[in-house]
Amino acid sequence: MEIEIISFGQITEFINNQKIEVNGIADTNSFKQYLEDRFPALKGIKYKLALNKNIVQQNTEITNQATIAIMPPFSGG
Amino acid sequence: MSAERYNRQIILKGFGEEAQQKLLRAKVLVIGVGGLGCPALQYLAAAGIGHIGIVDDDTISLSNLHRQILFTTADIGKLKVEVAAKRLQEMNTQIGIIRHPIRLQKNNILDILSRYDYILDGTDNFESRYLINDACALLNKPLIFAAVSGFEGQLAIFNTPDHLTPSTNYRDIFPIPPTKGEIPNCSENGIIGVLPGVLGTMAAAEIIKLIAEIGQPLTNKILSYNLLTQEQYTINLSQGHGYTLPKTVDEFLNMDYQNTSEGPQGYIEIDATELVKLQQLDSTILIDVRERHEVPVLDKQIFTQVPMSEFGAFMSKEFYQKHVVLICQHGIRSVAAAEAMQEKYGDAKKIYSLKGGIIKWRDHFLKS
Known part of the structure; x- marks a missing residue:
């Protein structure tokens, strides 16, 4: 299954925008686990996922060619 | 109202005299006269928002000037609210500018926010942002949120329901404030001056759209903007669950906004x-x-x-x-x-x- 990852802010320093080929990832919870295993720096910061431009508020099924955005909070002004 | 001052937007198809009157009747509070607040204030004042409140307790320093474009070198050391109010009043003599040279806290924020229809959060720290979010949610005030980091920005409108979604707030995206140092700030990480200029101007545009009831404001959406690529990415928001949002004034007054770091300090x-x-x-x-x-x-x-x-x-x-x-x-x-x-x-x-x-x-x- 192909997933497109889009990242923002300081997360771009360790996760580039990319298309990845994954197997055995069926939903956003397991994708989150996959991300934190592969990019341990993510574990130290707050972030929110959006699946196909909709914010993820509960475990949601991921289908082939999904786009997942990873967004940290910004406070600067 | 001088129709001539606003002539170019009044003659605009889809705007007109009626929209201009709505701007004139509106009361907008801008919190933080920084990189975001300065350009937002300039456009809100120029567009003819009738009552503009300005909150900031800080004074102008040299390192502010590359992005806080209401101020000059001669203004260093002066109170931001005073200098901004004077400049804006000179720019538009027909509107009311209200000065609030204070730091918003639990015990004063509800009183001040309740005097306005729309709130723009242009502050520079998470303590203020969660305080303002919770106060706006409690008072059910439309909150225009703008924030920047590095070469990127975020823009959203909270506490404003639309025909699809009940209203959302910042805690629907980030339920808990980050701990100290988790997310870099401007003085730590740096900021290019034009970036808050773009985001502050976009925030002013969203306020004008909301008041004039034109276009599609970013209601229940968060927009991410990248200055280096000029790309925008918009995410649809929905209500989250399992977070603490004060539902009463008492609950609000019992919240802790001062200390965002968690856990006992062992280092x-x-x-x-x-x-x-x-x-x-x-x-x-x-x-x-x-x-x-x-x-x-x-x-x-x-x-x-x-x-x-x-x-x-x-x-x-x-x-x-x-x-x-x-x-x-x-x-x-x-x-x-x-x-x-x-x-x-x-x-x-x-x-x-x-x-x-x-x-x-x-x-x-x-x-x-």
Whole structure:
């Protein structure tokens, strides 16, 4: 299954925008686990996922060619 | 109202006299007269928003001027609210400017917010942002949220339901404030002046759209903007669950907005003298957690470079030193690193963070 990852802010320093080929990832919870295993720096910061431009508020099924955005909070002004 | 002043927008198809009257009747509060607040205020005042409140307790400093475009070099040291109010009033003599030269806190924010119809959050820290979010949610005030980091920005409208979604607030995206140092701020990370200019102007546009009831404001959406690519990415918001949002004034007054860091502090914050003592021990490792491009560059023989972006990977490896001293530019990120290490090693290692960072102890680092 192909997933497109889009990242923002300081997360771009360790996760580039990319298309990845994954197997055995069926939903956003397991994708989150996959991300934190592969990019341990993510574990130290707050972030929110959006699946196909909709914010993820509960475990949601991921289908082939999904786009997942990873967004940290910004406070600067 | 002088129709001539606003002629070019009144004659605009889809705007007109009626929209102009709505702007004139509106009351908008801009919190933070910084990189976001300055351009937003200029356009709101010029467009003819009838009542504009300005909140900030800070004075103007030289390093503000590259992005806070209401101020001149001669204004350094003056109160931001006073200088901004004077400039805006000169720009548009037909509107009311209300000065609030104070810092918003739990005990004054509800009173001030309740006098306005729309709130723009252009502050620069998470404590203020969560305070403003919760107060706006409690009072059911439309909140226009703008924030920047590096070359990117975020823009959203909260507490405003649309025909599809009930209203959302900032905690629907980020339920809990980040801990200190978890997310870099402008003074730590830097900011290009034009970026808050773009975001502040976009925020003013959203307020004008909301008031005039034109177009599709970013209601229940968050827009991410990238200055380097000029790309925008919009995410649809929905209500989250399982977070604390004060539902009554009493609950609000009992919230803790001062301290966003969690958990007991096990690490020690040290000064340069203690750093020198620790440096002499064989069992000490000195770690510079700044990113590789940051200056001044320290002696890599003495200071092990582990940027925050690689910190997780570093912690997964074993190292023998018992004393770990963490150093960064201002002593903020090093606290975050110290918290992470404390959590992993507990009493097995002694963790230190250099308070004030390299900037505070510049002489020490330049001579060593």
